[in-house]
Amino acid sequence: MALLLKGGRVVDPAVGLDAVCDIVIRDGLIVEIGSDLTIPKGITVDCAGKVVVPGLVDAHTHLREPGREDEETILSGTRAAAHGGFVAVCAMPNTSPVCDEGAAVRALKQRPADHRFARVYPIGALTVGSKGESIAEIGDMLAEGAVAFSDDGRGVQNSGMMRRIMDYAKAFGTTVISHCEDEALAGRGVVNEGVVSTRLGLPGWPAAAEETQVARDIRLCELTGCRLHLAHLSTAGSVELVRQAKMRGVAVTCEVTPHHLFLDEDAISANYDTNLKMNPPLRTAADREALVAGLLDGTVDCIATDHAPHAAHEKALEFELAPFGTTGLETALPLVITNLVAPGFLSWSDVVRLMAHGPRKALGLPEATLAPGEVADITIIDPEASVEVTPEFFESKSGNSAFLGAKLTGKATGVLIQGYFSLEDGKVV
Ligand SMILES: [Zn+2]
């Protein structure tokens, strides 16, 4: 089957492309890019006014299956991904049971129908049960298709264990993704430690609890030569540590989330909304500005959602008892367009760098560019579309969004995976 994407603004810095042109797709591959192209038979999609980019990837998604299918499943999570403009998600292993062996990775990839809406790249656990006590079967999981390893949800507390993990991962040539949290320092903290935690009378989670592990893991990365990716950095100090490490040539990459970029702790003061309870917590306005500066100067490699669906009854608890996390797959791109592209902070090339190429490079995934011969994994964006973040907006099973009520401008209206639509005219198909 042939498909002609007609007259969109095609943006892909990897091949030096930012121009209005047409793309012809046949049998899942891009076959031609140019102007005034036609196809003898097939489907023509009018892309006038749209931005056409390499398919977006989320480096950090919680799918909750197996174990909490009431919160999300592979199917509902990948539908949410398509709705948000993503062609692929990297699935964190802290399910129940934890994905810490080859068979669990295999199970995640088993039902092809579940993978129709977005590709799923499994991330395996670093340690058995993510308990931090013994190293998981990294080799087996790699053989079954795991792309990287993480005990996300918890930081690895024992530095000697982290060193051994990195030595081991280095031998396999794979990436360690670090959730940076020193548990003794973070304690029972539920919000950023500072003026707001004091005023609200809630236990504080200090910036230092993140930054000490960021510093440690960068040092261990230098010691072992293992590739390191730092998840959801939230503080100015963390960004500065990564900036300095990159200047020394350390093989470290990092991500930030939309909620840390676009919300700060002051939002919590208004109403103790548990949808604003995150790990790591929302920080200060100055931290937020430092994260944005990191996006602009190349210190931050990607924007990742940390999509964390939760059941409504669990988030309806008191602030200290509610679980951490917000959903993110469906709001990430509209938030980035509204807050960073429209005001001129990021170009469309930057968006491609941070949401398409950056995550792939950081986790060693197959590259995707817009060039003849490449697989047609493509996202089509309408920068003018309006989005109202209501409970009905979501394809995710969970509605615990930190951005409920937001009115945004710009979203994906089309997603192609290997030449087939998973999102067409703004609808998951
Ligand atoms: Zn985490």
Ligand SMILES: [Zn+2]
């Ligand atoms: Zn996470």
